[in-house]
Amino acid sequence: MLKRLLGVALAVIGAFAIGGIALHRHEPINALWLITAGICVYALGYRFYAAWITARVFAVDATRATPAERLNNGRDFVPTHRWIVFGHHFAAIAGPGPLVGPTLAAQFGYLPGTLWILIGSVLGGCVQDMTILFLSTRRDGRSLGQMARDELGPFGGFAALIGTLMIMIILIAVLGLVVVNAMKHSPWATFSVFATIPIALLVGVYVRNVRPGRVLEASLIGVILLLLGVLGGGWVDQSATLRGLFDSTGPSLAGFVIAYGWVAAILPVWLLLAPRGYLSTFLKLGVIVLLAFAIVVIRPELKMPALTQFIDGTGPIFGGKIFPFVFITIACGAVSGFHALISSGTTPKLLANEADVRLVGYGSMALESFVAIMAMIAATLLDPGVYFAINTGAGVVGATPAAAVATISGWGFPVTVDQMASLAHEMGEHTLFARTGGAPSLAVGMASIFGSTFGRGLLGAWYHFALMFEAVFILTTIDAGTRVGRFMLQDLLGQFWQPLGRTSWYPSVLLTSALIVAGWGYFLYIGVIDPNGGVNILWPLFGIANQMLAAIALSVATGILIKSGKLRYSWVTAGPLAWLAIVTTTAAWQKVVSTDPHLGFFAGAADLARKLASGALPPASAAVAPKLIFNQQLDAWLTVIFTLIVWFVIVDMLRIAWRSVHGLPTQMSSEAPRQITQLQVAGGGGS
Amino acid sequence: MNATPGWLGMLRDGARTGWRWLRRISGDDAFEQYLSHHARTHPHAPTLSRRAFYEAELARKWSGINRCC
Numbered sequence: 214m215l216k217r218l219l220g221v222a223l224a225v226i227g228a229f230a231i232g233g234i235a236l237h238r239h240e241p242i243n244a245l246w247l248i249t250a251g252i253c254v255y256a257l258g259y260r261f262y263a264a265w266i267t268a269r270v271f272a273v274d275a276t277r278a279t280p281a282e283r284l285n286n287g288r289d290f291v292p293t294h295r296w297i298v299f300g301h302h303f304a305a306i307a308g309p310g311p312l313v314g315p316t317l318a319a320q321f322g323y324l325p326g327t328l329w330i331l332i333g334s335v336l337g338g339c340v341q342d343m344t345i346l347f348l349s350t351r352r353d354g355r356s357l358g359q360m361a362r363d364e365l366g367p368f369g370g371f372a373a374l375i376g377t378l379m380i381m382i383i384l385i386a387v388l389g390l391v392v393v394n395a396m397k398h399s400p401w402a403t404f405s406v407f408a409t410i411p412i413a414l415l416v417g418v419y420v421r422n423v424r425p426g427r428v429l430e431a432s433l434i435g436v437i438l439l440l441l442g443v444l445g446g447g448w449v450d451q452s453a454t455l456r457g458l459f460d461s462t463g464p465s466l467a468g469f470v471i472a473y474g475w476v477a478a479i480l481p482v483w484l485l486l487a488p489r490g491y492l493s494t495f496l497k498l499g500v501i502v503l504l505a506f507a508i509v510v511i512r513p514e515l516k517m518p519a520l521t522q523f524i525d526g527t528g529p530i531f532g533g534k535i536f537p538f539v540f541i542t543i544a545c546g547a548v549s550g551f552h553a554l555i556s557s558g559t560t561p562k563l564l565a566n567e568a569d570v571r572l573v574g575y576g577s578m579a580l581e582s583f584v585a586i587m588a589m590i591a592a593t594l595l596d597p598g599v600y601f602a603i604n605t606g607a608g609v610v611g612a613t614p615a616a617a618v619a620t621i622s623g624w625g626f627p628v629t630v631d632q633m634a635s636l637a638h639e640m641g642e643h644t645l646f647a648r649t650g651g652a653p654s655l656a657v658g659m660a661s662i663f664g665s666t667f668g669r670g671l672l673g674a675w676y677h678f679a680l681m682f683e684a685v686f687i688l689t690t691i692d693a694g695t696r697v698g699r700f701m702l703q704d705l706l707g708q709f710w711q712p713l714g715r716t717s718w719y720p721s722v723l724l725t726s727a728l729i730v731a732g733w734g735y736f737l738y739i740g741v742i743d744p745n746g747g748v749n750i751l752w753p754l755f756g757i758a759n760q761m762l763a764a765i766a767l768s769v770a771t772g773i774l775i776k777s778g779k780l781r782y783s784w785v786t787a788g789p790l791a792w793l794a795i796v797t798t799t800a801a802w803q804k805v806v807s808t809d810p811h812l813g814f815f816a817g818a819a820d821l822a823r824k825l826a827s828g829a830l831p832p833a834s835a836a837v838a839p840k841l842i843f844n845q846q847l848d849a850w851l852t853v854i855f856t857l858i859v860w861f862v863i864v865d866m867l868r869i870a871w872r873s874v875h876g877l878p879t880q881m882s883s884e885a886p887r888q889i890t891q892l893q894v895a896g897g898g899g900s
Numbered sequence: 901m902n903a904t905p906g907w908l909g910m911l912r913d914g915a916r917t918g919w920r921w922l923r924r925i926s927g928d929d930a931f932e933q934y935l936s937h938h939a940r941t942h943p944h945a946p947t948l949s950r951r952a953f954y955e956a957e958l959a960r961k962w963s964g965i966n967r968c969c
Binding site: 285287288289291294296297300301305306307308309310356377384388420421422425426427428429432482483486487490491494544545549551552554555558559689690693694696697700716759 | 921922923924925926927928930931933934937938941949950951953954955956957958959960961962963964965966967968969
């Protein structure tokens with residue numbers, strides 16, 4: 214009875230908050246509305262929808278032994294307390310994606326992105342993560358690719374592998390671009406990001422050679438050094454001689470990130486990757502807690518309107534109308550296909566009880582979605598004029614500050630050169646114009662929040678702390694992603710020539726790492742030389758790829774549900790699948806066939822080619838134009854390939870489903886037989 | 901034990917539990933976990949050294965996808 218009352222109260226408060234957000238117009242709204250709406254929506258989704266799915270659709274069996282118990286080896290298969298698994302799972306899924314996507318989508322206003330983050334997560338993303346986690350737990354912790362192969366057939370498995378590899382390459386490229394744009398001509402940011410590398414090496418040696426396995430003390434030392442690195446960057450910035458050493462152009466920083474990615478992929482993990490992983494996890498959890506605390510303390514007003522005129526597709530940060538592009542731009546934070554790879558890899562091997570899938574799968578994604586809401590708040594509390602000045606490339610608004618503020622003020626978002634100059638000065642930067650990629654504007658937002666809470670004197674340090682925090686995250690994803698991409702490529706190439714598949718054979722390691730790095734390095738380089746900022750092209754490509762991976766994961770889930778006789782419940786995953794299929798296909802269609810050069814890849818290439826031929830481009834732009842033209846055409850073909858792969862998987866799933874419903878033979882279920890648990894059931898389940 | 905006032909004891913227990921959880925979640929106590937598991941399941945086989953265990957753990961943890969976007 215009490216629980217029911219609580220549910221009703223949550224529903225009422227949540228409805229009020231969402232109504233308040235949606236109906237508030239023409240006056241600033243307080244960030245607390247978003248926080249309240251978020252908490253209520255997640256609590257309702259968790260309390261009712263997730264509980265219903267686990268009970269009725271999955272029929273979770275708390276007495277059934279999990280792989281962690283049956284295959285316990287004290288290493289990867291270990292029955293673990295559900296809150297510990299929650300922590301591990303959250304640390305693995307939460308990357309820079311939910312920080313960048315909402316920041317970019319704020320060009321439509323705060324409302325569309327916020328609603329999609331809330332609805333997309335409770336009905337889509339959380340359900341996807343939980344379902345894949347559950348299915349993998351029933352299958353000895355098999356990966357998404359293996360499940361696709363086992364349950365749908367070899368094609369599904371192959372599509373999942375190729376899809377994963379391609380999205381990894383695009384993801385790393387776009388994240389690399391975000392870091393490069395944050396460091397470009399900023400000695401302070403460059404120094405504090407560079408400093409993370411020797412610090413990670415030091416921590417790596419410490420935790421392996423000096424005090425083996427003492428992760429906590431090593432991480433503590435590392436985090437203190439990182440903070441000193443941020444302060445040291447401020448000192449470097451003051452010194453006339455040192456400044457020049459860390460003042461680099463975009464292309465040279467891109468070259469650095471590319472070389473770094475290759476070295477990181479071939480170095481032993483203990484030296485760089487593992488310690489960076491520890492540091493980024495600590496920073497991530499610390500910053501999220503600090504940010505939530507600070508937002509509640511200062512209760513900032515959002516200055517961005519609920520909707521901007523850019524919902525019509527003329528947005529400067531990326532082209533395309535609100536439908537489908539808000540759903541593409543915010544992938545992580547609402548639905549992220551990538552999570553299915555985590556939910557089907559490490560995590561299911563730790564679950565002590567099946568019933569824990571609700572907390573671990575659904576709950577972790579709800580928390581990540583909440584991080585996305587905070588990123589949305591940090592982006593929209595800036596003056597809209599400032600937000601657009603930071604996030605729009607010089608190719609769109611004009612190369613000089615005067616031209617940029619004139620263009621942006623002309624859109625109805627007043628901003629002045631003085632205002633930008635004094636903001637840049639406060640943040641310890643030379644300029645904040647055209648720092649595209651989302652990280653700098655998020656850092657300005659975070660610095661204002663932290664500055665208002667903990668004292669404004671250190672704004673520059675807060676800004677660079679926020680940048681360093683994002684960079685550590687991103688470099689971890691670059692390292693880990695390149696490595697995983699290398700393993701996948703070796704797996705693939707090993708089928709043609711066996712020695713290439715050996716993960717410890719050095720020639721193969723060097724070659725495959727170089728191939729992966731060359732893949733993302735190409736897109737990164739093109740993004741850096743693109744006068745429009747590059748993000749406008751790469752981020753939609755990444756969003757489409759990530760949502761398509763989600764469509765593959767949801768197809769696997771739907772196929773398995775139907776095969777196990779749960780046709781009438783299959784809408785739980787088929788619904789989000791249908792939505793993603795519509796959204797991604799529409800987006801892909803527009804990116805390929807649109808005649809608007811701002812939106813369509815082919816149209817963009819043709820437009821640039823025409824300008825090049827007529828001699829309308831300034832010499833600097835003309836020099837890079839052929840590369841940009843080729844790249845846009847390549848992006849168009851990639852989009853076509855992504856779309857075809859997804860539709861092949863969906864059709865394959867429908868074929869299996871049709872056969873299953875009509876009693877025709879299909880692949881055997883790969884579910885492991887039931888065994889009764891010997892563990893105490895009391896520990897798991899419940900709410 | 902009885903001499904400590906109730907709230908102080910609770911505070912101490914709370915801190916202890918918190919510390920234990922922090923060590924577990926960060927993997928700080930992984931070696932102890934391994935030793936106790938090893939002692940339970942194969943009491944007579946030799947155990948890995950702290951460093952060898954740490955290296956083996958890293959090789960396992962970082963061979964698959966464990967970081968996301």
